[in-house]
Amino acid sequence: MFDSRQRVIVFVFILVAFTMLARLFYMQVIDDSYKEAAANISLQRIVEYPYRGIIYDRKGRICVYNVPVYDVMVLPKEVKKNMDTLRFCSLFTITKEEFIKTMTAARTYSKVKPSPFIKQLSHTEFARIQDQLIDFPGFFISPRTVRGYDHPSMGVALGYIGEISAGKLDKLKAEGNNYYRSGDYIGIAGLENFYEEQLRGKRGVKFMMVDVNGIQKGHYKDGVFDTAAIRGENLHTSVDLELQKFGEELMINKKGSIICIDPKTGEILAMVSSPTYDPNLLRGREFSKNYMALQRDPLKPLFNRALMAPYPPGSIFKTLQALTALQEGVMDSNMTWPCVQDVVHCHPHPNPCNLRQSIQWSCNPYYLQVYRRIINQHVSGNTFLDTRIGYDKWHQYISSFGIGKKLGIDMPSEKKGILRTIAYYDRIYGEKHWKYSNVYSLSIGQGELGLSPLHMANMACILANRGYYYTPHFVRKIGDKGQPLPQYLERHQTMIRPEHFEAIVTGMKWAVLQGTVWSQARMKTVEICGKTGTAQNPHGKDHSIFICFAPKDNPKIAVATVVENSGFGGFVAAPIATLMVEKYLNDTISRQNLYKHMLTRDFIHKDTTEDGKGREAGKNH
Amino acid sequence: MARDEKLVKTIDLPLLFIYLTLLFMGWITIYASELDVNADTNAWDLNISSGRQLLFIGTSSILIILIMATDYKFYDVFSYFIFGAILLVLVAVLGIGKTVAGSKSWLGVGSFGVQPSEFAKFATSLALAKYLSNPLIRLDRWPDLNRALAIIAVPAILILLQNDTGSTLVFSAFVIPLFREGLPAWIPNLGVGVVFLFVLTLIIPEAWLLGAIGLLAVVFFFLIDKTINNIIALVVIALVVCGVVIGANFFINDVLQPHQQNRIKVLVNPNIDPLGVGWNVTQSKNAIGSGGFLGKGYLQGTQTKFDFVPEQSTDFIFCTIGEEFGFLGSILVCGLFLGMLWRLVYLADRQKMKFSRVYGYCVAAILFFHFTINIGMTVGLLPVIGIPLPFISYGGSSLWSFTILLFIFLKLDAHRGQMLAREAA
Structure with a gap:
C-alpha cells in the first residue's frame, strides 16, 4: 500500500514541476506579448534633435545661427507638496494662477513624465535661476536651440521656423512624409522653408532603459539600436549681408523692393522687400505675439514684395520690345520715328529718335510703332488673324525672358506675375474680335502685364548677359563644400541673339549718362546701363521702377528697384539702384549727399512729390 | 577528524x-x-x-x-x-x-x-x-x-x-x-475537490455553478441504481457540493480581507487591481516572459533591475532567473528542485527508522x-x-x-x- 502512496507523491511532484515548466514554456517561448509589454515599460525612446544648419552670406558672415534656450521642465511626481510656490513664482515672474494652471496641465498629462513648464529661457535668465532651481525638486532644465540673428536684416529672405501646425502635419502625412511629429519645428517661410530638408538634418533616436520611476539607467543593449542625430547642412548664400543692410536702410520709409543679382551666375546679392521686419521678432517666446502684430500691420512686412507683388513694368519693358523687334527683323537699330503723341503721350525730348535714343529718352510713340511691327507683320490679310499670329509670337519671346511664369527661385511663394495668352483676349473680346488697338498699352509696359521685382531683376541680368540668364537663387553651396541645387547651374537662353543687344545696352548707358535718369544719380567711375520705368497705378501715385547693370562690359551686378507711389523712375528707383551698384562694386559711397538725400525720402508717411512736378503729363519714361 | x-x-x-x-x-x-x-x-x-x-x-x-x-x-x-x-x-x-x-x-x-x-x-x-x-x-x-x-x-x-x-x-x-x-485517502481527495470547487467559484458565477451541479445531479440520478441509499447519497453529495460553493463565495467575499480577496481574484482577472496585486503579477510575468528561450543574459535584465518587479530579491527572485536565463534557466531551477524532492523521497523511503x-x-x-x-x-x-x-x-x-x-x-x-x-x- 505504501509503495503506491510513494508513487502518488512522486507523481504529484512531477506533475506540478511540469505544469510550471509548461506554463513557463508558453510565457517565455511561445507568447511574445510579454516581451512587447516589457520593452514598452522599460525602454524609453528619446529623440535627439540635430543642430539645424547655419546660414552664411557670400563672405562667410553668419546670417542665422542656433541659440541655446532652456525649457524648465516639471516632473509632477517629484514635486514636493510643501514647495515654496511664492518664491518660485517670483523667481520666474509668473502669477500664482499661471503656476496652478500649468501645474494642473502637467499633472493631467502625466505624473511620471516631464512636461515643459516654462519655455525658452534665455542664457542670462538661465544663469539667474540655475542655482536656485535645486531648491525645487521635480523641476529641471532641458536645453534646446532656437534660431538667432546678429542683425535685423533679411527677414523675408531667411524666413522663420515654428512648431508644425496640425494641418501641415496631416498634409505631410497624406503625402507619405512621416518625418515630423507634433511639437517639431519646421521652416515656415523663406530659405528656412525651401531648404527645410537640408537644414534640419536627421533626427537621432536613443533607446534608454528606464526604471519604474522613469529615471534613465543607460543605453539599451549598449546603444546598438541607437541612431545618432545627423546635423543639418549649412547653407552658403550668395547674399552680401552688408549690401543687404545697405539696401534695407535705403528703403526705410519706402514701400517696394530691391533685388541685386550677379548676372553671370544668377546668384542673388541682396533682396530687400520694404517695409521689412527684424527676424529676431519671430524667434523665441514672443513669436506668437509678434507674428500677430506683423500680420496685422497694414504695410504687410511679412509680404515678400520682391517675389509676390506684380507691377506693370512700364518703360523698362521697352528694352524687351526692341530686342523682340530686332530678332524678328521687323526693324533695325537705325530706325527713326517721330514722337507723335496722338495715341500715347510722351515728354519733352530730342525728336525724332533712333533706337538708342528711344531707350535713352524713353520715347513712347517709338514703341507704339515697334510693338505694332511685331504684332502686325502682315502674314495674314485678316487684321484679327494677323494680330493673333503676331501676339502669339511675341508671347513666346516674352516668355523666354521668364516673364509670366515662376522663375524657380529657391524660395516658397514666388508669384508668376501676369502675361496674357491669346485665349485671354479671345475670352474678353471674342475670338478674332481683337487687334493691335486692343493691346497697344503693352508696347510701353502697361496694361495686362505684371512683373515681380524678381522678373525685372532677371530682365536686367538678360540685358547684362546679352541674351541668357541663370535662375536667380540664394544658395550657392549646400553644405560647406557643396554645390547649389542642379537647376541653378543650368543656363537659360532667350530667343534673342547677342548682336541685337548692343544698341539697347548703349541706349541704357546713355539713359544714365544723359537721359531719363536723374543727373544726381549718375556715377563717374562706373559705366552703368539702366532703364527707368514709371508704372501707372490706379490706386495712387505712380510706382518708380528702375533696372540696371554695371559695368557695361563684363557686368558684375544687375539691379531692379521698385519704389511704390514715389513717382518717376529716374528720380527715386534709379538713385537707389545706382547706390546699390556703388556699394557693391566700390564698397564705399562717394556720393554721400545723394545717399543722405535718399535716406530722408519718405513715401509712406508723407507724399514727397517734388520730383514728379511738371512731369505728370508725360508718364511712362 | x-x-x-x-x-x-x-x-x-x-x-x-x-x-x-x-x-x-x-x-x-x-x-x-x-x-x-x-x-x-x-x-x-x-x-x-x-x-x-x-x-x-x-x-x-x-x-x-x-x-x-x-x-x-x-x-x-x-x-x-x-x-x-x-x-x-x-x-x-x-x-x-x-x-x-x-x-x-x-x-x-x-x-x-x-x-x-x-x-x-x-x-x-x-x-x-x-x-x-x-x-x-x-x-x-x-x-x-x-x-x-x-x-x-x-x-x-x-x-x-x-x-x-x-x-x-x-x-x-x-x-x-x-x-x-x-492518512485515509479521502481526506486529501476531499481537499483537492474543495480546492477545485473553490477555483470554479472564482471563474463561474455562483448561480450558474449551482445550476450546473443540480443538472449534474439529475444526470447521475438516471445513471445510478435507484436504491434508497444511492438516492440519499446523491442528494447529500449534491447538497455538500453546493454548500462548498456557497461557502467558498462567502469565504472569499466576506471573510477574507480586501487585499487577500484581490490576490485570489486577480488570478482569473488580472485587471482587477492593476496598480496593486495586478501590477505585481503583470510585472512579474512581463519579466519572466520577456526572457525568451535563452534569456537576456546575466545582468542584462531590465524589468527586475529597474524595480518594475516588487520584492525582486526575495519572493519574486524567480523573475530575475526567468528574465536573464530564459526558459533554460526555468528548466534548470525546476529540474534542480524536482531532483531534490525526488532524492529526498527516495532517501526517506530507505530509512530504517x-x-x-x-x-x-x-x-x-x-x-x-x-x-x-x-x-x-x-x-x-x-x-x-x-x-x-x-x-x-x-x-x-x-x-x-x-x-x-x-x-x-x-x-x-x-x-x-x-x-x-x-x-x-
Whole structure:
C-alpha cells in the first residue's frame, strides 16, 4: 500500500514541476506579448534633435545661427507638496494662477513624465535661476536651440521656423512624409522653408532603459539600436549681408523692393522687400505675439514684395520690345520715328529718335510703332488673324525672358506675375474680335502685364548677359563644400541673339549718362546701363521702377528697384539702384549727399512729390 | 577528524550538490536582481543584498557543521523539546515581536532579526516525525489523527496570529507525510475537490455553478441504481457540493480581507487591481516572459533591475532567473528542485527508522510547497502568497531554516546504517 502512496507523491511532484515548466514554456517561448509589454515599460525612446544648419552670406558672415534656450521642465511626481510656490513664482515672474494652471496641465498629462513648464529661457535668465532651481525638486532644465540673428536684416529672405501646425502635419502625412511629429519645428517661410530638408538634418533616436520611476539607467543593449542625430547642412548664400543692410536702410520709409543679382551666375546679392521686419521678432517666446502684430500691420512686412507683388513694368519693358523687334527683323537699330503723341503721350525730348535714343529718352510713340511691327507683320490679310499670329509670337519671346511664369527661385511663394495668352483676349473680346488697338498699352509696359521685382531683376541680368540668364537663387553651396541645387547651374537662353543687344545696352548707358535718369544719380567711375520705368497705378501715385547693370562690359551686378507711389523712375528707383551698384562694386559711397538725400525720402508717411512736378503729363519714361 | 572523513563519505552527495548549486544561483541572482548599473558595486559588498546573502551562506555552513557534529540521536530524543521551545518563541513574538510589512513575525536585537516562524517548520517536522514514529499510532484512527493534526495546527495558528498568512499555509504541506503514513485517502481527495470547487467559484458565477451541479445531479440520478441509499447519497453529495460553493463565495467575499480577496481574484482577472496585486503579477510575468528561450543574459535584465518587479530579491527572485536565463534557466531551477524532492523521497523511503522517514517526507513536503507556491505565484498560476523560493531567495532566516531542515535529514540519513530498525518500513 505504501509503495503506491510513494508513487502518488512522486507523481504529484512531477506533475506540478511540469505544469510550471509548461506554463513557463508558453510565457517565455511561445507568447511574445510579454516581451512587447516589457520593452514598452522599460525602454524609453528619446529623440535627439540635430543642430539645424547655419546660414552664411557670400563672405562667410553668419546670417542665422542656433541659440541655446532652456525649457524648465516639471516632473509632477517629484514635486514636493510643501514647495515654496511664492518664491518660485517670483523667481520666474509668473502669477500664482499661471503656476496652478500649468501645474494642473502637467499633472493631467502625466505624473511620471516631464512636461515643459516654462519655455525658452534665455542664457542670462538661465544663469539667474540655475542655482536656485535645486531648491525645487521635480523641476529641471532641458536645453534646446532656437534660431538667432546678429542683425535685423533679411527677414523675408531667411524666413522663420515654428512648431508644425496640425494641418501641415496631416498634409505631410497624406503625402507619405512621416518625418515630423507634433511639437517639431519646421521652416515656415523663406530659405528656412525651401531648404527645410537640408537644414534640419536627421533626427537621432536613443533607446534608454528606464526604471519604474522613469529615471534613465543607460543605453539599451549598449546603444546598438541607437541612431545618432545627423546635423543639418549649412547653407552658403550668395547674399552680401552688408549690401543687404545697405539696401534695407535705403528703403526705410519706402514701400517696394530691391533685388541685386550677379548676372553671370544668377546668384542673388541682396533682396530687400520694404517695409521689412527684424527676424529676431519671430524667434523665441514672443513669436506668437509678434507674428500677430506683423500680420496685422497694414504695410504687410511679412509680404515678400520682391517675389509676390506684380507691377506693370512700364518703360523698362521697352528694352524687351526692341530686342523682340530686332530678332524678328521687323526693324533695325537705325530706325527713326517721330514722337507723335496722338495715341500715347510722351515728354519733352530730342525728336525724332533712333533706337538708342528711344531707350535713352524713353520715347513712347517709338514703341507704339515697334510693338505694332511685331504684332502686325502682315502674314495674314485678316487684321484679327494677323494680330493673333503676331501676339502669339511675341508671347513666346516674352516668355523666354521668364516673364509670366515662376522663375524657380529657391524660395516658397514666388508669384508668376501676369502675361496674357491669346485665349485671354479671345475670352474678353471674342475670338478674332481683337487687334493691335486692343493691346497697344503693352508696347510701353502697361496694361495686362505684371512683373515681380524678381522678373525685372532677371530682365536686367538678360540685358547684362546679352541674351541668357541663370535662375536667380540664394544658395550657392549646400553644405560647406557643396554645390547649389542642379537647376541653378543650368543656363537659360532667350530667343534673342547677342548682336541685337548692343544698341539697347548703349541706349541704357546713355539713359544714365544723359537721359531719363536723374543727373544726381549718375556715377563717374562706373559705366552703368539702366532703364527707368514709371508704372501707372490706379490706386495712387505712380510706382518708380528702375533696372540696371554695371559695368557695361563684363557686368558684375544687375539691379531692379521698385519704389511704390514715389513717382518717376529716374528720380527715386534709379538713385537707389545706382547706390546699390556703388556699394557693391566700390564698397564705399562717394556720393554721400545723394545717399543722405535718399535716406530722408519718405513715401509712406508723407507724399514727397517734388520730383514728379511738371512731369505728370508725360508718364511712362 | 576521522569522524569527519567518514561524514563526507556518508553524506548524500547528490542532495549536497543540488543544495550548493541552488545557493550559488541564488547568490548571483540576488546580485543581478538589485544591481544598480550606475553604482560601482560588487557581489561581495556587504551594503547590498548579495553581499549579505554571502554572509548568510557562510553562517549556514557553520550551522551545517554544528548539525553534523551533533549526535544523530539528539534530534529524535529532543524533538518535542525543540518543538516546545519554538512554540514558546512564537508566543513571545506575539508579545514582543517587530512588525515588518504587516506581519508581526520578527524577533530582533538591534538591527539583527530572525523570523521564528521559519524555524517552526523544522521543529514541527521533528515533532510530527517523533509522534508518528510510535508504531502504535495509526492515522486511520481519529484520536491519533487529531493529535497529529494538533501538532501541525498549534504552530500554524500562532503564525496566523502574527498575520503571516503565507507561512501559515506552508503547514498544509504536512498532508504529504501524513498521506505517506496512512492518512485515509479521502481526506486529501476531499481537499483537492474543495480546492477545485473553490477555483470554479472564482471563474463561474455562483448561480450558474449551482445550476450546473443540480443538472449534474439529475444526470447521475438516471445513471445510478435507484436504491434508497444511492438516492440519499446523491442528494447529500449534491447538497455538500453546493454548500462548498456557497461557502467558498462567502469565504472569499466576506471573510477574507480586501487585499487577500484581490490576490485570489486577480488570478482569473488580472485587471482587477492593476496598480496593486495586478501590477505585481503583470510585472512579474512581463519579466519572466520577456526572457525568451535563452534569456537576456546575466545582468542584462531590465524589468527586475529597474524595480518594475516588487520584492525582486526575495519572493519574486524567480523573475530575475526567468528574465536573464530564459526558459533554460526555468528548466534548470525546476529540474534542480524536482531532483531534490525526488532524492529526498527516495532517501526517506530507505530509512530504517520511521522517525527519519517521516522527517524526510516533511522536508520534501515543505520544499515542494514553497517551490509550487513561489513559482506558481510569479507565473500567475497561483495567488500572490509571499513565501520565499528555498535556498535562492534573499534572507537569513529562510536560508538558515531551510538549511537546518535539510541537513538534519542529511545527518539522519548519514547514520541510517547505525540505526536499529524499530519498525519495518
